[in-house]
Amino acid sequence: MYNILVVDDEPLICKGLAGLLTSSGLGIGQIMTAYNGHEALDYVRMEDVDLIVTDIQMGEMNGIELMHQAKMIKPWVQAIIISAHETFQYAQMAIRLGAKDYLIKPLNGEQFLDSVRNTLLKMDKPVPRMDEWLSGDREHFQMEELHPENVERLKRLLADSSELAEPYEGDDSGDMRPLGVAGPYFSVLKLKLALPGGEAPSAYRERDVRLLQYAALNIVKELLHREWNALSFYTDELEIAIIIQWSEAEYAESGVNKINQLEMIGRTLHHHIHKYLGMGCIVGISQILKGPRFLRELGDQADKAILWSGEHRDYHVFYYGDFTWHNYAEDPSREELNTQTNRIVDGAKVYIEQNYRQKGLTIHEVAKKNHVSPNYLSYLFKKNTGHNLWEYVIQLRMEESKSLILNTDLRRYEIAERVGYESPEHFSKIFKKYFGVSPSELKK
Template identity: 50%
Template sequence: MYNILMIDDDWLTTEKLSQLLWHAGLNMSHIFSAHTFAQGLDYIREYEIDLLITDIEVAGLNGIDYMQQIKMIKPSIEIIVVSANNTFENAQTAIRLGVKNYLIKPLHQEQFLDSVREVLLHLNITRPAIEKVSVPQCNHFQMKRHTMQNHLKLNQLLAPQPHLPSDDSLYQSLGLYGPYYAMLKIRYQPLTSRQIDLTLEDQHLLNYAVMNIAVEIVHDQWNSITFETDDCEINIIIQWDEASYNQGWNDKIRQLNQLGQLLHTHIDQYLHIPNVIGISQILKGYSFIKQLNVQANRAVLWHTKYPDHYVFYYGNIHWKSDELEEHQSKNPYNLIVSQVKEYIEKYYGQKGLTIHDVAKKNHVSPNYLSYLFKKDTGFNLWEYVIKLRMEESRNLLLQTDLRRYEVAEKVGYESPEHFSKIFKKYYGISPSEFKQLQA
């Protein structure tokens, strides 16, 4: 269980955020509040604080020096900055200190909770939880459909305004013991949209086929509940008890992503049906099953932005809904990524260019720059360099009479052979073959 410390001289802000966190399904032990940096340092020294949420300026003092002290006292602590101060210099300095996110006031609640959840999901806490919950072990999911009654109940839990029972009996009757849950949502393309005339019974059989593939893959290794909706969707709720969650749990997001990739591949291979997998975060408590569904739905929708990708984890996504657009446009991290893109677009043809060069010119660490760039653009940073180089080399081959080695040199490759290898991997044919096709 986690200990969180909030430092802000606005007591109303700390009170509101505390209440928000307590009702967010997080595995928390204590939330401490300090109204000065000095008080915050006392908490850091006295308690095992896992996450610090702090303003950049408290009681007229700039928090950069205090954050450096905090990192010296406890290097493993994670930090999220919540501030009305959105200067680029502060954001750069915060990044150098390893701050995980820099959120601008006024806060959007969902963005704040997503940021906190994502930080906590990747913490590796080895000390025992204060409370132990004893729940039945469910090692295998029986390969059979839920009764119609259970099917309706499971779908009712995902409704926009679900009626949540006050006791545990309904959840346990459905096999939901928890207390930790994640959801994988499979959304596939109905065959009728591909001009194939199917009866309603055929469509039900298709839905059943998708569900059975999901059950075959999941049930041996995961404590899970699999059920269908009426919209060409299959939902898989993965659950963990306290003991299994705390045992190597920091690797669970990677495992869920691997599971999503496996589901997509098998459905595509054996049923030849286009499908997308959305994966939620891991939340604690029955009452957050609806939130898992919301997150998995939003993850699936990310396919419309990146149609060449089919598995999406909600925690990796930067949302740009109308509600968050203005908020995110003020985010200094977005300014860093924009500057990096401008730099790469100007110098991608420079020989010997490296990620370290790009990071140094923009005053951030290579690892953190790669993380920010991927999260904001969907591309790995070096993939973006290659993309620009390949597009320019294609234009040069189409529009000029330059030789292969000349094209390679113009787009930043010292070796014509290496350029040809990258070009063939990117376009499927060599530069000379491409040139011949245009003749």
């Protein structure tokens, strides 16, 4: 049974879509409705949501940003976008972020249910188990691999940018377009794989290791290569490198932070490789630089990001820019790491305490103020305080609202407004979930 969240700033549309889903006969458990992106994110954080059906134009947070932030929280969440505008740029961005469909209003009921049905069926799609790979059953996946000579050239390119050929017009760093390297903007991700059970490669037959490598690279290609301009290949026995590139026009697209997109990709890759192959996976993500001459530097950044996994063994996706490398002449000590971590967490707490009443406050905003990525901040906050960052926001909001209910004559909508909620109904839901009683019951 799947749980579906319907999001639209028009309550009648939410009600209509929820009614269609209720009477559809599909295997649906809970149907939730939200009237703006911030309310929807609360559901994603606090409930088991499998599929989001969202309008694209909703005031402060549009459907694209909602889908992106939801996937940052739970990479496995699927999305269907609904729009009153047949805008190519929106559709392209939605598909690139993994939307399963892009539907135009006014909706046809049958078309809508077909889209939901197809999305749920794909979520149920059987994936080969590890033992099927080891028995040589590859019929589920067939991927197009790069030519071995091109792979070798790409590996040399990450190791030594003097591999670059003659320059081409508009770029003095060399023409690598025959290899699929065009850019001009690049980032490098590296996946360090670990065999199931943490076994050394020597514990497996060489053929079995190759099959697991093949399976992991296939998952990478299945997830990335339809929506992203990406080159992926093995760099050594248990490592995959991914070069992601953007044209000038793609890089100029507004609306979604590119580093957040890369982190979403990293978390999605880790989730699928671990889920379907039982393999450990650490992802290192570089910054974004312009020009293929920086590919070696970007590869080094991805390697360096992975090194931090030794300090954070329960974390799996590392972005180079999260660490203040320039502050240290050499690798920092454990004490220096703890000092840096405490500073980040303390800064986040101060910012939240000053701004939790703000409507539309997001983890992304808190992270930006502390110069780290949202996922890394969430991880550090949970590790240091024992509860996640959004739970801390809700705790502050709920304690203040309780005080206002008990000590003032403010009405429910006024209290909701004061503690950062646009919808009094959503405020009441959160309040009852937190305290076990509704605001009116507490007042009595």
